[in-house]
Amino acid sequence: MSAIDMTHIYGNKNYKGKWVAVEDYQTNPKVVASGKTLKAAMEKAQQKGFKLPLMMQIPKKILPFAGGYHIITE
Amino acid sequence: MIFEYFKVNHRIIRPIIPVILKSSTRVALYSALIDSGSDYCIFGLGVAKGLDIKLKSKNKIKFMGIGKEEIEGFRSEIEIRIGDKTYQIKIILADINDVGYGILGQQGFFDHFDVKLSYQKQTIEIEPIKVTN
Numbered sequence: 001m002s003a004i005d006m007t008h009i010y011g012n013k014n015y016k017g018k019w020v021a022v023e024d025y026q027t028n029p030k031v032v033a034s035g036k037t038l039k040a041a042m043e044k045a046q047q048k049g050f051k052l053p054l055m056m057q058i059p060k061k062i063l064p065f066a067g068g069y070h071i072i073t074e
Numbered sequence: 075m076i077f078e079y080f081k082v083n084h085r086i087i088r089p090i091i092p093v094i095l096k097s098s099t100r101v102a103l104y105s106a107l108i109d110s111g112s113d114y115c116i117f118g119l120g121v122a123k124g125l126d127i128k129l130k131s132k133n134k135i136k137f138m139g140i141g142k143e144e145i146e147g148f149r150s151e152i153e154i155r156i157g158d159k160t161y162q163i164k165i166i167l168a169d170i171n172d173v174g175y176g177i178l179g180q181q182g183f184f185d186h187f188d189v190k191l192s193y194q195k196q197t198i199e200i201e202p203i204k205v206t207n
Binding site: 056 | 076078079080081082083084086087092094101102103104105109111112113114116118120121123124125135136137138139140145166172173174175177179195196197
């Protein structure tokens with residue numbers, strides 16, 4: 001097995017800062033709709049007949065991520 | 075259940091898995107990053123808006139990432155499906171939209187699954203565990 005190649009989606013300047021709806025994400029991921037919000041992209045995809053596409057938010061910049069979030073106030 | 079890492083550019087692969095989030099009105103298949111350093115599961119405000127989740131001021135919470143700045147969030151609860159397992163999950167909704175994924179942390183994810191990450195094989199193996207608390 002190898003990682004699912006999403007570079008053509010994350011690297012596409014048309015999707016920077018947008019939400020995208022992706023079909024066939026496990027084998028041949030391709031964007032079927034995009035929008036400024038989750039709802040907009042999802043509704044566009046559903047209008048095209050894609051019932052439950054994988055929704056992804058594409059960052060404007062791909063920077064190395066240093067994870068870890070800790071609670072300050074309960 | 076075995077998932078594959080996501081390759082986001084030619085240098086970075088990340089342990090991201092698909093999760094189904096279900097609010098009282100909407101359902102979305104969304105991508106979420108497995109992050110053992112996070113106390114809780116965190117999703118962006120864009121997800122809250124997209125799924126019509128109401129944010130209540132009484133549920134405000136403050137947390138921080140690796141930087142010095144505090145982040146304000148809202149506690150909420152939602153139905154999540156990961157692989158074959160569906161359960162109610164307590165989450166925090168916050169402005170983490172620059173991250174681009176949900177965050178699957180200790181409470182809400184690691185307390186429900188045994189997790190094995192293999193960077194070499196580029197695979198993510200998760201196995202549901204019996205929740206005792």
